[in-house]
Amino acid sequence: MIETVATTPYDDQKPGTSGLRKKVPHFQQPHYAQNFIQSLFDVVERPADAALVIGGDGRFFNREVIELAIRMAAANGYGRVIVGQDGILSTPAASNLIRKRQASGGIVLSASHNPGGPDGDFGIKYNISNGGPAPEKITEATYRRTKEITEYKIVCEPAPDLSKIGETRLGDMVVEIVDPVADYAELMQALFDFPAIKAMLAGGFRMRFDAMHAVTGPYAKAIFEGLLGAPAGTVVNGTPLPDFGGGHPDPNAVYAKDLIDHLMAPDGPDFGAASDGDGDRNLIVGRGIVVSPSDSLAVLAANAHLAPGYAKGIAGIARSMPTSQAADRVAQKRGLGIYETPTGWKFFGNLLDAGKVTICGEESAGTGSDHVREKDGVWAVLLWLNILAATGKSVKDILAEHWREFGRNYYQRHDYEEVESKGANSLMDSLRDRLASMSGQRFGTLVVSEADDFSYKDPVDGSISTGQGVRIVFSGGSRIVFRLSGTGTKGATLRVYIERFEGHADLHDLPPAEALKELIETAEAVGEIRKWTGREAPDVIT
């Protein structure tokens, strides 16, 4: 039986970089999740009897909202929902299922790398039929709808048991509970040389995968320890926990320090990797060296042809604006198309669908390809392993050779977290006010050659996104980018991205902080970060 429930709008359901993210108690307000889900169902394109994929990263409140979404889908005319067992689906696995099963879309419940638990973060994201995050025109329409919603529909019956694989019915709708890993693992085997990676692992190559108590645990265990035969214990923190073990499932130098410490030991493993809450990010660490995500994108693009799935070569590369220009150098040398998009995976979808690019990446530890329409942590790890198996080289050697061939883009991102929104906005406003007069200005030895607020015109559908971050480019190509995060749930997070190109091979082994010293000082001088945020130093440097 379908019940129509009266509700009143909330005024703060505007999706950010990657869906709607709020603290759990915020989501637990009466009808809060229902309003957002109904607004989605009201605006998205879906044929009668459409299929919908539903899953999440297993964080606190995941199951409740999955059950709600199933009951609301049944009341809103969906013909079938495809749900990961126990409500689990990594973001890339959800993307794959949407594509493979020709669903009209999917609901992914995650706040990605943000902490979980009763006081942690929660999130709802909608993906469209190509498997990718909803583009801005849909997120904006959803937001408009949330401001005028008066009722939502839900079936009275409870959702079926999410732990039992198989089909049941709820009202007129089929509820299909699927193994969250099987289809994804099959796709990975179609892309990579599993026998070669398996032989490398059998030959004594040692790896460590840190799932950070988040969703990649079951995927990593099935693929690395199961299919590829890595010894049990290769995957650590491999059971998804509702609060991620109290940790912060963001694979960077701060939160994945334990993994990095293992890899820095002289007798440590050959290769280490970690993923985030929902399995779309990756951190790659070689023995004695952490790979910066922007470099990882460039290396993967330059070597993808070594994996069977990309043997024909790649069509082009796309990177988000703040991501370093290391990938551009690969594209230039190899005669490939290169696209610079705003932050967030939703901007890659059209380029991938149109076949303009094969590999995409962001400085925030996200890389992926046209195999799905999301970034994909385990995919990136497998492509690295495939490259290592095909070349027989170490991560350190691969990077050194890459820099010798293409030069090195030294890079850092400085995050100032949970600063007061007012100060952060003033900092950005002040920069924007000065953009027009900045060109030609001198800071130490650096001269500004160009300064703008990044805007993007999608080359496929012509849509325009403005205000995507302030770029200050210096003669010689060094850059400082300032933008505010669109995924935080408290105050504002200021991100400052700093980059300098170094072509001389004998200068490729400097610590990034040293190579970027002058630019870091210039970022303070231009942005007046201390003045506006009251902070002496960033919280996180990646």
Ligand code: VG1
């Ligand atoms: C951050 C990253 C961005 C990424 C987004 C979602 O956004 O900078 O590159 O796409 O998170 O990642 P922001 O607006 O906070 O800078 V995740 O792993 O949520 O799916």
Ligand code: CO
């Ligand atoms: Co994520």
